Amino acid sequence: MSAAPARAHRSEREAEIVATARRILEAQGPDALTMRRIGDEVGMRAPSLYKHFPGKRHVEAALVEDAFAEMGAALHRAVARPGRRGPVAAILAAYREMALANPHIYRLATGPDLPRDLLTPGLEAWSGEPFFLATGEPHVAQALWAFSHGMAILEIEGRFMDASNLDRTWRSGAQAFSLP
Amino acid sequence: MSAAPARAHRSEREAEIVATARRILEAQGPDALTMRRIGDEVGMRAPSLYKHFPGKRHVEAALVEDAFAEMGAALHRAVARPGRRGPVAAILAAYREMALANPHIYRLATGPDLPRDLLTPGLEAWSGEPFFLATGEPHVAQALWAFSHGMAILEIEGRFMDASNLDRTWRSGAQAFSLP
DNA sequence: CCCTGAGGCTAACGACGTTAGCCAAGGAGG
DNA sequence: CCTCCTTGGCTAACGTCGTTAGCCTCAGGG
Structure with a gap:
């Protein structure tokens, strides 16, 4: 497993702002993530945030960076130590759990x-790498990734009309992509 | 194949507004789809639009309705007359073509x-029905749908780092879900 | 001791969706 | 024929958003 790319350092204030933004996003959804609200929670006026970040995009980019880093770590962990059910099942389980645990962040990312343009170069690729490690073939890897993302986002958005047994749907996909 | 659910009638003015909104969305993206801009193009001030639609959400809902209706029609057509490659390949081809032809609408939908809450009841279900017709098993159908959506949205967003041969990726998925 | 830069502040701009309230045209009923 | 009411336009304005300009304070270094 290749190492995660080194990411830019964050000052204490920057880290505090990012943490606050994340808390707001996860607790109240994307509409609540405004510069004024972040400022309120962090104890300053909205314009002062611009002393630390050039714009809202950059704050969001920091959140997305964390999301990619955490997702990548979880997926690399899964392929490194796949269970008895094989690497494909392991990666799907990790992907699903990560996405559903932080739905708003996942959507943002x-x-x-x-x-x-604001992301650490290579981070996105690194976080997707486990799909290649698990399947060994690039096109199958892309297809598996698409399935994972489709499942996760549809589940998050509540788009499945029969959501009573999505475990079985995930398993259907795992099986389909596990065959030789 | 079941019939598409009957949709609410639109007055001439309403149809004109929806058509204009669609043109703006597809031509200039979601940020350009503002009430003021729609009003400009249709020849009235933004507040006057509220004489025809209760809010922007309702205009967008009309766009989404059309998207579901068109997608559903395309998919039903595909399963009704699948090619030599089988119903799964046919549905995937139709799905991909439809999504990529109207990327902004697809994203909106x-x-x-x-x-x-503003959609014709049953329309969403009807548009997804072909996946069940093509696979014959509900969980596989859901999985195939998730793969389709994942592929379409990742392709639209330009997320694939190697997008040079996505045909093969689509085919990988078709094959995975076609096996017994 | 000054000076500078970091990091707060208020005021304000231009967009957004939306609401309130006004007014002209036209058809229905007496 | 006159009156009334609905339909569908309008302007003005509100509160929100991201963002910019410009000011002030204060700690640290020459």
Whole structure:
């Protein structure tokens, strides 16, 4: 397993702002994530945040960075120590758990506003690497990734009309992509 | 194949507003889809739009309705006349083509702001029905749907780092879900 | 002792969705 | 024919958003 790319350092104040933003996002959803609200919670006026981050995009980028880092770590862990059910099942379980545990962050990290230009180069690729390690073939890896993301996002958005047994749906996918 | 659910009638003015909104969305993206801009293009001030729609959500809902109706029609067509490659491959091809042809609408229809409460009841279910018809088993159908959506949205967002041969990735998925 | 830079502040701008309230045109009923 | 009411436009304005400009305070270094 390759090492995670080194990420930029954050000052204490920056870390505090990012942590606050994350708390707000997860607790109250994306509409609540405003510069004024972040400022309130961190104890300063909104314009002062701009002394630490050039704009809201950059704060969100920091959240997305953390999301990629945590997801990548979880997936690398899963392929490094797959259970009896094999690497594909292991990676799917880890992916699902991570996404559902932080749904708003997951949405932000996979949404249309992804601030790629502000992300640590290589981080996104590193976080996707386990799919290649688990399947051994690039196109199957992409397909498995697409399945994972589709399942996670549809589950988060509550789009499945019969959500009573999504475990079985995840297993269907695992089986389909595990066959030779 | 079951019939598409009957949808609410639209007055001439309403249809004009929806058509304009769609044109703006597809041409300039979601940020350009503002009430003021729609009003400009349709020849009235933004507040006057509220004589025809109770709010922006309702205009967007109309766009999403059309998206579901068109996608559903395309998918039903695909399963009704699958090619030599089988119903799964046919549905995937239709899904991909539809999504990529109208990327912004597709995003709107699958995004976090889905105004389900404003949609024609049964329309969403009808548009997803072909996945069940193609696979014959509900969990596999859900899994295939998740794969389709994952592929489409990742392709639209440009998330694949190696996008040089996505045809093969789609085919990988088709094959995985076609096996008994 | 001054000076500078870091990091707060208030005021304000221009967008957004939306509401309130006004007014013209036109059809329905006496 | 006159009156009334609905339909569908309008302007003005509100509160929110991200963001900018410009001011002030204060700690640390020459």
